[in-house]
Amino acid sequence: MLIIGCGNRQRSDDIAGILVVEKLQKLGIETSICSGQALDLIQAWTGADDVIVVDVVVTGAPVGTVRTWDARHALSSGEAAPASTHGLGIAEAIELARVLGRLPARLQVYGIEGHRFEYGTENSPELAYGIEEVVDRIVGLIATQESEVHKQGGVLSWQPRSAENMRVDLLAEGA
């Protein structure tokens, strides 16, 4: 599974996607960071079968709310879709990749509702709930997948590295 976090550290709540992947990295899970530009996103996921993209969104929901989109369905560029100032963001990347035949077999977008986007590193306090929720959901997803692999005698693609990962182990056992 390829996990891509999008965002900008210097624009307040825009950092959400990056914080998610940094937390996942601490758990020993391989991730990558992308600016969120369409061409770079398409390049990043080309060749991958199972992709999660995490980014901040504005849909009008309370800050920290998590929404998911499945790229098998078209993402409208209306109010409820993840969007970008660079004109071509995640929604456009997905639609463009669909046209070009470069869409992964499975692609999910996890959007965390943000509110402030001014220059600076102060975030909305509620953003943390969304970040934690996305981390938990992705960890759960991976644990489920890895548990299946393990049951079938395969090799795990990642190894818990610290006591902090006990939660991950427990999740895996419970799966």
Place this chain on the structure above:
Amino acid sequence: MTGHTTKTIRVDTLTRVEGEGSLYIKLVGERVADVKLKIYEPPRFFEAFLRGRHFSEAPDITARICGICPIAYQMSAVHALEKALGIQISPAVRLLRRLFYCGEWIESHTLHVYMLHAPDFLGYPDVIAMAKDHRALVEKALRLKKIGNRIVQLLGGREIHPISAAVGGFYKVPTKQQLRGLVDDLKWALEVSLETVRWTANLEFPNFEQDYEFVALRHSEEYPFNEGRLVSNRGLDIDTAEYEDHFVELHVKYSNALHSVVRGRGSFLVGPLARFNLNFDKLPETARQVAIDVGMRPPVKNVFRSIVVRAIELVFACAEALRVIGEYEPPATPRVEIKNRVGVGQAITEAPRGILYHRYALDEKGMILTAKIVPPTSQNQKRIEDDLREYAAQLVAWPMEEATWKCEQAIRSYDPCISCATHFLKLSVDREEIRV
């Protein structure tokens, strides 16, 4: 206003530009009553943010200003700081910096030519619709952009917000072998760029020539990236340290970006058209010849043709990258040792969108006392408004939706990087017509 029809063209969120902005044009009868290009960004945040930081942090901090042109910010920062610190970089580092800039120009121009601007000329609402009919074109753009990304990644340590550029050189330099690994891709990119020039030159352009003051760097030997005097077609010829003596920034109430003007004259144009018109003789033979072949000779005064000039600059960037790779010998030391000292330094480099000015004042511990940054879009902003005032007058008779779209297309011709670096925006375009 009784007896007149008042129309308002309002684009609350400009799309396919780099950043956040809105456009307001008011037409009264057949007269353009008002043009306001509104910018949402708080551009001075970084100047304040830099104060009290050590100079060595400036390249990495300023790289964050823009996700599209971080190299430009790094290059203006390192050159200004090297001047303040009295440092001379090695010829090999100088070459690598040119290659670094080639990578950024390839990335940025590819994105703009193919993904942002081409749909306007081919009659599509966006690149997704365009890709359905022109898949090969978009696939080419993807590969071209990737080649630019590879150069930036190799020299900068990573594609996004590169970290290897340093005051005095690079933290890490590539081997000859690593650079040679780019050659085949760059040869392909050069051919595709030549095709791109021919293709863009055949697009249809509105008849819109203006009498611009073009401002760009000019170097005695090279098409400009990092060095040169600042020149214009109206007699300006100054050292970059004199920039603030000749250019002033004006605050306008409706926008939080500052408007730059040439002291005593007014608006001016920076970017591809200015560079091309003032440095045509410095283009490598391949780029100059293809420009001549397609009928592009200076002065090019139609800003819509900037898409062709960007394609010509893609040819230049690919040819220059190949030249640098051919000449490159790794420096004995990647970075000059630096001692803190009191000083002031200014530098201008050519970002894809035009000249980017930085000035820093340092104390005896090398801490930044003051920083000033004037990005290219802020310099072009008044000119964009002046042009829209002229252009909108041609559009009075057009249906509102079409007129609005044409104004958006006009703005995209300048490739404005309005806010840089955030990557979130509500993607909605509101168009409103008011009749009084």
